[in-house]
Amino acid sequence: MKRVFLNAFALAALALAVVSCDQKTTTEHASSTITKEAEAANKVAEENNPAATIANGKFEFTEDQFDFGTINEGDVVTHIFKFKNVGDGPLLITNARASCGCTLPEWPKEPIAVGQEGKITVKFNSKGKPNKQRKRISIYANTEPELSTLHITANVIPKKLEKAGPIK
Template sequence: MKLQVKLLAFLVVFTLFSCKDNATSKIKKENLEIAKERDYKMTEGASVISFSKTEHDFGTINEGDKVETTFDFKNTGKSALIITNARSTCGCTIPEYPKEPIPVGGTGSITVKFNSTGKPNQQNKVVTLTTNTASGKETVVIKANVTPKQKAS
């Protein structure tokens, strides 16, 4: 028991006195400049995706219908726009996106296909794009009111 108390006391004393150097004095000024430049590129110099619309409502469709829409966009930022991934909240929604960089001032489109089979009632699906914009992620939304199939009698 005495050994455990001595060991605990040693650990407490060691912890208190081992960190007496000022951590901020160890930061190199050139690293700060590199970080500032990186942050500028990620925000002020970043690409900006400007959609003509970010939401599409298919209205009322029948269960089993396969519909699609296109989200047109323009790169209004200061660097090439790169979309590295497009993911949906459901396997019934398939996004297609440009794989090549979109230059400053260039345009492109995201096509979203929705299969309403097995998806009755109100549907809201979000497609998330992984991009090199300041936020790193952009979203578009599709909606549909799916009329259920009538059961055979």
């Protein structure tokens, strides 16, 4: 009796496995077909509606790093990074951040049209920043990739400490 029950159980499990595999194959095939149909529909939509594709701006910097050379601690120096939009659409800078509070980037808030030029002004305050300095400016815009990076460097000569005189 046990043997008949086990054989029946094994037969039922095998039948279930075959049906499950068959359903899985059918589901995968249907999913694959739907994906191919969706891709084809998207391609037709893009071809018939050029506005459906997103036009991005693209930076073309004249330089992406600048060395101020040797400066004295406490000097505030400025450099202008110039760029041109060589993308397919207007270039919009959404944010610019420096790696340190001693560096302040200023950027255009209005979109830069294709073919037009713009500038990012970077001010570096060397107060309390002696020796070799390297700062990164992260520019976020509607570009691919979204993040562009600029760098400034300077060799800051430390202030000389004033000699202490007699205490009165």
